[in-house]
Structures are given as C-alpha cells and as structure tokens.
Amino acid sequence: MTSVDKVPVTILTGFLGAGKTTLLNHILSKQHGMRIAVIENEFGEIGIDDALVINADEEVFEMNNGCICCTVRGDLIRILGNLMRRRDKFDHILVETTGMADPGPVAQTFFVDDEIREMLRLDGIVTVVDAHHVLLHIEQSNEVREQIAFADVILLNKADLVEPDQLDELEARIRKMNALARIHRTINADIDIPTVMDLGGFDLDRVLEQRPDFLQKEYPFEWAGAWHLPAGAVELRYGEGPDPFIGAMLIPLNGDSDADLDKAISIAELAFGREGKRVSAGAKWVPDRRVVNLKVPETGERTVTLLIPTDGLYALFTEHGPEEFGLRLEKAGAQLVPCKHREFAAAHSHDDEITSVGITLEGALSEEKVNRWLGPLLASKGQDILRTKGILNIAKDKRRFVFQAVHMLLDGGPDRPWQSNEKRQTEIVFIGRNLDRDELTAGLKGCLV
Numbered sequence: 001m002t003s004v005d006k007v008p009v010t011i012l013t014g015f016l017g018a019g020k021t022t023l024l025n026h027i028l029s030k031q032h033g034m035r036i037a038v039i040e041n042e043f044g045e046i047g048i049d050d051a052l053v054i055n056a057d058e059e060v061f062e063m064n065n066g067c068i069c070c071t072v073r074g075d076l077i078r079i080l081g082n083l084m085r086r087r088d089k090f091d092h093i094l095v096e097t098t099g100m101a102d103p104g105p106v107a108q109t110f111f112v113d114d115e116i117r118e119m120l121r122l123d124g125i126v127t128v129v130d131a132h133h134v135l136l137h138i139e140q141s142n143e144v145r146e147q148i149a150f151a152d153v154i155l156l157n158k159a160d161l162v163e164p165d166q167l168d169e170l171e172a173r174i175r176k177m178n179a180l181a182r183i184h185r186t187i188n189a190d191i192d193i194p195t196v197m198d199l200g201g202f203d204l205d206r207v208l209e210q211r212p213d214f215l216q217k218e219y220p221f222e223w224a225g226a227w228h229l230p231a232g233a234v235e236l237r238y239g240e241g242p243d244p245f246i247g248a249m250l251i252p253l254n255g256d257s258d259a260d261l262d263k264a265i266s267i268a269e270l271a272f273g274r275e276g277k278r279v280s281a282g283a284k285w286v287p288d289r290r291v292v293n294l295k296v297p298e299t300g301e302r303t304v305t306l307l308i309p310t311d312g313l314y315a316l317f318t319e320h321g322p323e324e325f326g327l328r329l330e331k332a333g334a335q336l337v338p339c340k341h342r343e344f345a346a347a348h349s350h351d352d353e354i355t356s357v358g359i360t361l362e363g364a365l366s367e368e369k370v371n372r373w374l375g376p377l378l379a380s381k382g383q384d385i386l387r388t389k390g391i392l393n394i395a396k397d398k399r400r401f402v403f404q405a406v407h408m409l410l411d412g413g414p415d416r417p418w419q420s421n422e423k424r425q426t427e428i429v430f431i432g433r434n435l436d437r438d439e440l441t442a443g444l445k446g447c448l449v
C-alpha cells in the first residue's frame with residue numbers, strides 16, 4: 001500500500017481544559033467534505049465528554065478507564081483495526097487523547113505495529129495550548145512539555161484571555177521547546193481545517209533527531225543480567241539508590257541464547273505489571289514468578305539471600321541499572337560475574353498526583369446553593385482543581401444543566417431536556433491534585449434542595 005492510499009491519522013493533544021473538545025466540535029461542524037472517525041480517550045472516573053461533544057454524523061468511539069498512552073494502547077490498536085475493516089466509510093481518523101497523555105507512545109503506535117503501519121499514516125500531532133494557564137502547566141507537568149515538544153502544529157488557544165505582549169512572550173517560550181512546529185493563535189480553537197488536518201505527514205525524522213530512542217519499545221525494567229548460579233544460598237547486595245524501593249525478579253533460563261532471554265523478558269514484563277512483594281534486609285528470597293521490591297537503605301548496604309533451587313542459568317531483571325544502587329551477586333564473599341546482560345528503555349511515568357473524583361448524586365439541587373458552593377470552592381482551590389465537569393439535576397428545571405471549569409474559569413448553562421427514559425441525577429467529576437472525596441461529596445450534598 002502506498003503512502004497515498006493509507007488513511008491519515010491526526011493525534012489531538014493538549015493539557016486538561018486546553019480546548020481539545022472545542023477544536024473537535026469545530027472540526028465536526030465545519031463543511032469540509034472529509035468523513036472523519038473520532039476516537040476519544042477521557043481521563044476521569046465518570047465520562048462526561050459525551051454530553052460536551054456535539055452530535056455529528058461522524059462516528060465517535062470512546063475509550064475510558066485508563067490513559068491512551070499506557071494501559072489502553074491495546075484498545076487503541078483494536079479500535080483502529082476494527083475501523084480499517086470499514087475503511088470505505090471515512091477518509092481521516094482523529095484520535096483525541098486525554099489531557100494527561102504523553103503523545104509520544106501514542107505516536108509510536110503508528111510506527112511500531114506492523115498492521116497499523118501498513119494501513120494508516122500519522123498525518124500529524126496537533127497540540128492545543130491554554131494560553132491563560134500554560135505557564136503554570138509547563139512548570140508542573142511533564143506531559144505538557146512532551147505535548148509541546150512532539151507537536152507539528154500548536155494552537156495557542158484562549159488568545160482572548162491574554163494580552164498580546166504576553167502572547168508574544170508565550171510564543172517565544174514555546175518556540176524554545178519546539179523550534180519547528182507551526183504556531184497559530186486562536187480563540188475557541190477557530191482555525192482553518194486544512195491547517196490542522198492536512199499536514200502531509202508527521203515529521204518522524206525531526207523527532208528521531210531529538211529523541212533517537214523514540215521507536216524503542218519501553219519496558220518496566222531497565223536492566224537484565226544472566227548468571228550461572230550454583231544451588232544454595234547466593235548473596236544479593238545493594239546500597240543507596242534512586243527510589244525507596246526497587247523492583248527485581250529472578251527467572252530460570254533454559255539456555256543462554258537471545259531467544260531464551262526474550263522468553264524470560266516476556267514473563268518479566270507481565271510480572272512487573274502486577275504488584276510485587278517486599279523482602280526485608282536479611283530475608284531469604286526463593287525465586288518464583290513474582291517481582292520483589294527491594295527496600296533501599298538510606299545509608300550503607302543491605303543483603304538479601306537468594307535460595308537457588310538447582311544449579312543453572314538465571315536472569316535477574318531490575319527496575320534500575322545495577323550501577324545505580326550498587327547491585328551485585330556474591331557467593332562466599334566472591335563476586336559472581338554475569339555471562340551476559342541487556343539494557344532496556346524505561347517506561348515513561350505520569351504525574352501520579354493528578355487523580356479524579358467522580359460523584360453521582362440522586363435528588364434535585366438548588367441552583368443558588370450550587371453557585372454558592374462551586375464558585376468559592378474553585379476560587380480557593382483553583383490551583384489544585386485543574387478541571388471540573390458536570391451534568392446537574394436542578395430542581396424544577398426540565399433541562400439538564402451542563403457545566404465545566406478549567407481551574408476557576410467556569411462555563412455552562414442549561415442543555416437539552418431530560419428524556420423520559422433517562423434517570424434525573426447529578427454527575428460531576430473533579431480532576432486535580434489533593435482532592436478530598438469526602439469533602440467534595442459533602443459539599444455537593446449540601447446543595448440538595
């Protein structure tokens with residue numbers, strides 16, 4: 001299949017509340033003659049975006065429960081595969097990521113999966129930037145920096161909320177993070193569709209130049225070594241390291257070929273995805289198919305005794321390279337040298353501090369009480385509460401009240417009437433740091449009539 005026949009894909013990214021859905025709605029409502037299939041990935045305990053995306057003829061596929069760049073990448077590949085069986089129905093695919101996604105691994109999907117690469121081509125990464133909040137986000141979020149660095153096109157959105165000279169400064173700052181992206185200033189993500197949808201190809205060479213390991217698969221461990229180990233006790237010694245606990249796993253190998261190590265790698269990948277067990281200093285470790293979390297000492301060294309069941313070849317996988325925490329194996333005071341070892345690109349990590357709290361509540365709310373609760377709540381906690389979205393059941397109103405906020409900027413109003421087959425209930429989701437579920441739930445309950 002030539003590049004022309006392949007279906008173009010656009011990845012739409014940008015931090016929480018930057019304006020991705022606004023851009024999506026703009027694209028879906030314009031007459032551009034393109035038939036677009038949309039794949040959406042939402043962060044948050046309750047999916048509200050459904051209510052915020054306009055009804056369009058285009059097909060929208062939702063992916064919830066996980067971030068597109070990690071756990072649901074398999075889902076993305078499956079949905080893309082299904083779409084390709086009906087490829088006569090559309091001309092372009094748009095993948096909207098969550099505000100928390102690192103676009104790198106999503107983009108990587110289009111280069112490393114053979115079937116996908118055969119049928120689809122990444123047209124580009126479009127990053128929407130919230131001009132009003134982006135400086136705060138650049139400081140706090142690695143994902144935002146990645147979203148800007150990977151972009152082919154950047155929309156410097158919400159230009160109406162920022163003075164022109166501040167916009168100039170912002171643009172200069174972003175330019176430093178990505179010298180080649182095309183930057184457009186927008187209000188309500190209002191932009192010519194070809195400017196974002198017809199870029200003619202994601203610039204893989206540019207990305208490879210900046211990140212030579214872009215196409216390298218990521219692993220949940222950084223290092224593996226193979227040793228011939230004698231049956232009985234072997235000492236594993238280590239010292240201070242980069243994390244309070246470091247995961248490790250010992251697996252018997254059938255032989256010392258690359259294929260044998262590859263087999264062990266697959267086992268270790270699965271095991272590192274599950275919760276590990278802890279062993280304390282001085283404890284005995286009998287190798288099984290579980291990861292052991294080694295407690296790292298604040299000073300000095302620790303020893304864990306490995307009980308090797310039979311003479312043979314074993315592979316030890318570790319979350320960090322051995323030199324990072326002084327790891328070595330010893331038998332009767334003599335160091336054992338691995339017969340081979342391999343290094344792996346480590347998986348990216350997320351800002352784990354950002355979580356979501358979803359609340360569903362029956363009973364009608366007083367609009368006045370909601371205003372009295374929500375406004376001050378967002379004003380006082382606006383630094384921590386990054387994003388709020390909700391569908392409210394307001395007393396004596398036939399219509400749903402749909403609202404959303406980015407930090408403390410609120411936006412919303414009455415929406416369509418509640419349907420007869422629909423449960424009248426309030427659904428609200430908060431995304432941010434230090435969220436107190438009980439306090440938020442109590443606050444919402446206090447708005448009941």
Ligand SMILES: Nc1nc2c(ncn2[C@@H]2O[C@H](COP(=O)(O)OP(=O)(O)OP(=O)(O)O)[C@@H](O)[C@H]2O)c(=O)[nH]1
Nearest residue numbers: 015016017018019020021022099157158187188411
């Ligand atoms: N003032 C102003 N508000 C905007 C602009 N663009 C979008 N908004 C508002 O910003 C809020 C968030 O916009 P969305 O498009 O939902 O943002 P998003 O990136 O899809 O948000 P998540 O999916 O939660 O990450 C909405 O209330 C929009 O109406 C703009 O250019 N100016």
